[in-house]
Amino acid sequence: MLPADLTDSFTEKEIMSFKEVFWTFDTDGSGNIDRVELRDIFLSVDPDVDELIIEGRIDKMLKEGNREGGDENIDFGEVPLLWRRASG
Numbered sequence: 001m002l003p004a005d006l007t008d009s010f011t012e013k014e015i016m017s018f019k020e021v022f023w024t025f026d027t028d029g030s031g032n033i034d035r036v037e038l039r040d041i042f043l044s045v046d047p048d049v050d051e052l053i054i055e056g057r058i059d060k061m062l063k064e065g066n067r068e069g070g071d072e073n074i075d076f077g078e079v080p081l082l083w084r085r086a087s088g
């Protein structure tokens, strides 16, 4: 299931915590995190933030985090990519 570059670049423990985060965010259990779920995440972190700013963040995240490109959601294999960007 996991892309090889994931298992090469991260420890088992790190991958486990990615899974935990992923399952927490995938509230409908669809196996990926879509725009609606991303929006909920941003709102839970920062409830007062402007709607337009959230939309911008979601667009950026979907653009940067998409390995296969073009689709409107984040699947599990894409989480570490975002993680890496977020942590510099």
Ligand SMILES: [Ca+2]
Binding pocket: 026, 027, 028, 029, 030, 031, 032, 033, 034, 037
């Ligand atoms: Ca989902």
Ligand SMILES: [Ca+2]
Binding pocket: 065, 066, 067, 068, 069, 071, 072, 073, 074, 075, 078
């Ligand atoms: Ca994707």
